[in-house]
Amino acid sequence: MRRRFQSITNKLPAIISMGILLALWHFLCITKVVPDFMLPSPKAVAIAFYEDLDLILEHAGVTLTEAFYGLLIGILFAFVIATVMERWNVMYQAFYPIMIVTQTIPTIAIAPLLVLWMGFGMEPKVTLVAITTFFPVAVGLLDGYKSVDCDYIHLMRSMGASRYRIFVNVKLPGALPHFFSGLKVSTSYAVVGAVISEWLGGFEGLGVYMTRVKKAYAFDRMFAVILFIVVISLLLMLLVNLMKTICMPWIRMEKRREK
């Protein structure tokens, strides 16, 4: 009971600050400091959201599908490449610079290229999401593998463990916390990546919906969909956290001990 109460009081400052922000927004609108067409009031946004809900959900389905497959592919590649790089140092030396260089290419710059190469369907979007989500997960895993205390590896070797067993029993679990930190970043990139690639060409998805309402100067709808994307991203990050607690039950015990 006390714990539950504590978890509410912990969130209180965040709730209050968000409330203040909302009130400020409302105040700016009713006093007409900022004209209506530039900044729609919270109420107008809520109404727009409610009216367009069906449409938004439909588009959101497409965007989330792209984000999901892209993220999945990104994670898969990150896992394979990071693991290979960890296993053979030559691979690390060969691939690490390339990985860093690819990161400096802005997403916005490759998106149109992907559309040119792959058309207006899902493929370029999934590809873009995969590219953007790859890096945080790969770096997380690499850091994680490196963070493992070498005395654990000595321990395993002194028990006669094979390389594979050392990987499964020590390196992989040791890398999990870093992996999940990377995954959290990647998850937020995934939705944003999908939306951006939809802006640049496509027939459906939240990005397409955004370009349409923008052309109609429907700022209230624009705001509604932005807030919607924010909420979805937050929910997905929450989901990652949940997955983390399920995959790493021992972390909970460690936290409890620290208290």
Add this chain to the structure above:
Amino acid sequence: MIVLKAENITKAYDGVKVIHNINMHLKKGEIVSLLGVSGVGKTTLFHILSGLFEPDEGRVMLNGEDITGKSGKISYMQQKDLLLPHKKIIDNVSMPCVIKGMKKKEARKKVELLFRQFGLEGCEYKYPSQLSGGMRQRAAFLRTYVSSNGVALLDEPFSALDTLTKSSMHKWYLNMMDQIEMGTLFITHDIHEAIHLSDRIYVLGGKPGIIKGEICIEQEKPRKEEFEFSKEYAEYKRQIVDALTAQA
């Protein structure tokens, strides 16, 4: 009967010699301690004995077989308890069996019975972070025992513990060693611990580290409380201090 033997072991890190020409042995069921100040090369020597590191010169013999540079032959408890944080205690302890090819379930069954004997009942399905330092040490010791075939190396098994826990662990340890047949070589920098627990003591000292003395403690076990205050005890202590401070 000699089970473990180190012959003329020498090792340098980056050209700096850490230990030089070490000769030592361990008999069946014997408890021998290796005493020396911090940084003298005790852990390095254990890494070599366990086969994790290769010596520059010399060899390590186990039951007459040359095992120099071959790990997985002798069970080795390192300076930290090194329980894997993501595995429950029972799975940490049964890890050596799983590595040798046993199924997880079988391995659990095999070690389950030992928990009681090692004073670890009720900890089987806890995570290491839920245990106190002393209990973790016991679990690490149990794991070492499970993986051993008669010989074990223990690197400062008690030094991370507070004085009270330490002395209760000493009692527990002597009692355990009475029940199980395991030749043990352990590192310590506590003179009292060395005299109290061992049959024989090697004193390591100098730069590079060499064996400066070998002292046999001829006292019946289990040792009585009075031993600590006896003349013999003081004599052993003097011998050790002499060996530690002797010029090369």
